Amino acid sequence: xxxxxxxxxxxxxxxxxxxxxxxxxxxxxxxxxxxxxxxxxxxxxxxxxxxxxxxxxxxxxxxxxxxxxxxxxxxxxxxxxxxxxxxxxxxxxxxxxxxxxxxxxxxxxxxxxxxxxxxxxxxxxxxxxxxxxxxxxxxxxxxxxxxxxxxxxxxxxxxxxxxxxxxxxxxxxxxxxxxxxxxxxxxxxxxxxxxxxxxxxxxxxxxxxxxxxxxxxxxxxxxxxxxxxxxxxxxxxxxxxx
Ligand code: TYD
Numbered sequence: 277x278x279x280x281x282x283x284x285x286x287x288x289x290x291x292x293x294x295x296x297x298x299x300x301x302x303x304x305x306x307x308x309x310x311x312x313x314x315x316x317x318x319x320x321x322x323x324x325x326x327x328x329x330x331x332x333x334x335x336x337x338x339x340x341x342x343x344x345x346x347x348x349x350x351x352x353x354x355x356x357x358x359x360x361x362x363x364x365x366x367x368x369x370x371x372x373x374x375x376x377x378x379x380x381x382x383x384x385x386x387x388x389x390x391x392x393x394x395x396x397x398x399x400x401x402x403x404x405x406x407x408x409x410x411x412x413x414x415x416x417x418x419x420x421x422x423x424x425x426x427x428x429x430x431x432x433x434x435x436x437x438x439x440x441x442x443x444x445x446x447x448x449x450x451x452x453x454x455x456x457x458x459x460x461x462x463x464x465x466x467x468x469x470x471x472x473x474x475x476x477x478x479x480x481x482x483x484x485x486x487x488x489x490x491x492x493x494x495x496x497x498x499x500x501x502x503x504x505x506x507x508x509x510x511x512x513x514x515x516x517x518x
Contacts, residue, residue, distance in 0.1 A: 326472070330469050330470055334470070336437070340437050369452055370451040372388055372450045396409065430466065447477045452470065455468035471502070475487055476488075
C-alpha cells in the first residue's frame, strides 16, 4: 500500500490518502496537546505507544463484534483505516466522577456514578468544542434522526467491553472519548482512536493516574506512563490467550 497526499494534520495523527479507494493512511505522531490544542508539545515515543495500544483495543473490540474503521497496522506508527464520514461529535463517556463533571457538580474524585453518563461536544477548534445535546445536534444538522440512539447503544456496548478489558490489565476506566463515523451505506461505526490520550485510567488498586492527566497536571513522564498501560495490556493479552 502506498501513502498518497495529505488529507489533514490532526492534533496527534496525520491522515493521508492511499492508492486504494475507501482506505486512509493514519500516522501516529509524537505530539501531545492539552487545553484543546492550545498547549502543544513534542513527546518522543508517544506515537508508537498509542498506535500499539489502539491496535490492541480495536482488535479486541472487533473480536467482540464491534464494527470499526480499523483495517490493519502497517508499522510502529502507521495504521490503515476505512475512510468514513466523521460524525462531528465527541462522545464523552463517564463511569466515575473526574475532570469537568467532578468540578461542575463538586463531586468527590472517582465517585461511582449510578449509571454511565454520556454527553456530546461539537467538534470545532474555533468554538472550543462546545457541549451540545442531541436536540441541538439534530436541529443544527450535525446528526440525523436515529443517529443519537444508535451512538448511545454502541457506546454502552463499547464501554462494557473496555471496562472489562482494562480491568484485566488492573486498570479502572474512569472516563473516555469516542468518535463515530458513517460508511457510505449510512451505517455508524466506531472511528478515531482509543488510547491514554483520550481515556482517564487509574490503577484499580492504588488509584494512581496512568493517562494524559500526568501531562495535564505535569506530574510525571507521559511516555513512561503510557508504556506501563501498554505493558499491562500486552501481559493480560498473553494471559487471556493461554
Ligand atoms: P472532561 O472531564 O470533560 O474534560 P478534561 O479531560 O478536559 O478534564 O473529559 C472526560 C474524558 O473525555 C477524558 O477522559 C478526556 C476525554 N476527552 C477527550 O479525549 N477529548 C476532549 O476534547 C474532551 C472534552 C474529553
